[in-house]
Amino acid sequence: MQAMRLYDYQHAPSPRRVRMYLAEKALEVPTVQVDLRRGGQFDESFQRVSSGMVVPVLELDDGTCIAESMAICRYFEALHPEPPLFGRDARESALVEMWSRRAEFEGYIAVAEVLRNTHPRFAGRGLPGVVSGVEQIAALVDRGKASWRRFIGRVDAQLAGRAYLVGDAFTVADITAFVAVDFARVAELPCDGEHLQRWHAAIAARPSARA
Amino acid sequence: MQAMRLYDYQHAPSPRRVRMYLAEKALEVPTVQVDLRRGGQFDESFQRVSSGMVVPVLELDDGTCIAESMAICRYFEALHPEPPLFGRDARESALVEMWSRRAEFEGYIAVAEVLRNTHPRFAGRGLPGVVSGVEQIAALVDRGKASWRRFIGRVDAQLAGRAYLVGDAFTVADITAFVAVDFARVAELPCDGEHLQRWHAAIAARPSARA
Numbered sequence: 434m435q436a437m438r439l440y441d442y443q444h445a446p447s448p449r450r451v452r453m454y455l456a457e458k459a460l461e462v463p464t465v466q467v468d469l470r471r472g473g474q475f476d477e478s479f480q481r482v483s484s485g486m487v488v489p490v491l492e493l494d495d496g497t498c499i500a501e502s503m504a505i506c507r508y509f510e511a512l513h514p515e516p517p518l519f520g521r522d523a524r525e526s527a528l529v530e531m532w533s534r535r536a537e538f539e540g541y542i543a544v545a546e547v548l549r550n551t552h553p554r555f556a557g558r559g560l561p562g563v564v565s566g567v568e569q570i571a572a573l574v575d576r577g578k579a580s581w582r583r584f585i586g587r588v589d590a591q592l593a594g595r596a597y598l599v600g601d602a603f604t605v606a607d608i609t610a611f612v613a614v615d616f617a618r619v620a621e622l623p624c625d626g627e628h629l630q631r632w633h634a635a636i637a638a639r640p641s642a643r644a
Numbered sequence: 645m646q647a648m649r650l651y652d653y654q655h656a657p658s659p660r661r662v663r664m665y666l667a668e669k670a671l672e673v674p675t676v677q678v679d680l681r682r683g684g685q686f687d688e689s690f691q692r693v694s695s696g697m698v699v700p701v702l703e704l705d706d707g708t709c710i711a712e713s714m715a716i717c718r719y720f721e722a723l724h725p726e727p728p729l730f731g732r733d734a735r736e737s738a739l740v741e742m743w744s745r746r747a748e749f750e751g752y753i754a755v756a757e758v759l760r761n762t763h764p765r766f767a768g769r770g771l772p773g774v775v776s777g778v779e780q781i782a783a784l785v786d787r788g789k790a791s792w793r794r795f796i797g798r799v800d801a802q803l804a805g806r807a808y809l810v811g812d813a814f815t816v817a818d819i820t821a822f823v824a825v826d827f828a829r830v831a832e833l834p835c836d837g838e839h840l841q842r843w844h845a846a847i848a849a850r851p852s853a854r855a
Contacts, residue, residue, distance in 0.1 A: 530718050531715040573781065
């Protein structure tokens with residue numbers, strides 16, 4: 434029996450989603466830094482908590498290990514429902530889920546495809562949680578760039594006349610899309626769009642954006 | 645104002661997840677069939693409900709359109725919580741989300757990569773919701789096959805001594821993994837593993853598997 438802990442890496446975009454979520458909820462969880470730059474996710478000791486060799490992972494008091502950023506956030510949402518970050522009723526919950534998934538499948542993954550298939554650090558590791566043997570695929574870079582362009586066009590259109598992606602409240606859909614945009618900047622992808630930029634600036638001004 | 649409807653395609657794996665979910669809840673929703681084989685998802689009339697040109701989409705009475713299978717299921721879960729298919733408490737909710745995501749990202753998408761990058765019907769349409777211009781990438785076929793093998797190994801290990809992926813209850817994690825396995829059979833990918841096969845047979849015997 435040990436205290437709850439979040440396996441995190443301060444410079445990675447995926448655990449940043451959880452850190453922003455916790456900051457919005459004013460929750461503090463002790464973290465353990467897993468240094469992805471030196472391949473700490475592949476250490477034998479870490480595989481006990483993360484068979485998938487990815488961060489973030491939340492380890493509960495009873496030893497249960499929860500991988501996947503949104504799974505971790507849902508754990509806390511069930512225990513700390515205020516302020517609601519997954520929608521306030523059935524319709525909003527569905528729209529938050531829809532936009533979160535778009536932000537992941539069409540946005541975040543597109544950026545990851547560009548980075549993982551170009552950067553020398555990911556040679557042989559074209560997918561997360563794989564030690565070796567997944568070669569980089571050059572054609573995915575162009576596909577990822579085109580997907581990203583479609584995604585930001587879609588987000589910009591959605592944000593016309595809206596402060597947030599869903600309804601009038603900040604949600605995890607905004608967190609995922611915001612983290613994807615900052616991730617895209619690292620990959621030197623375009624992040625234009627009048628509404629997108631206004632929205633991004635407003636979220637960047639929230640204290641949670643520094644988490 | 646019109647009645648709620650589900651845009652569906654009887655032969656596609658993605659909307660099958662929603663149909664299984666609704667059958668488990670004993671909910672009936674009128675459906676509109678969108679014939680993906682003739683490209684019905686690209687019709688101008690359908691783009692009103694699905695800007696992403698994918699099925700399933702749930703159109704609510706007020707005209708709100710919800711894309712993404714799990715977003716649609718969450719809409720119904722909020723209104724009809726019994727029997728709970730997204731977990732019964734914070735811990736289970738998180739584990740259901742974790743396994744659902746694994747089943748999608750590591751299982752379902754791996755199969756889709758294999759099919760979309762080999763079958764002539766998807767020439768120029770290497771990603772869903774794209775009319776043309778996304779060429780097939782041969783290297784994704786091998787990558788997808790390797791991902792699928794990792795995934796079924798992981799599922800088989802999880803199911804040792806367990807009836808379902810999470811806890812002792814059937815959830816949407818089982819639905820997604822089950823649909824992914826049937827999808828993999830279409831793609832002629834291996835679906836072996838003693839525990840996986842026992843679990844698959846048990847789910848195939850549920851009335852919802854025929855939905």
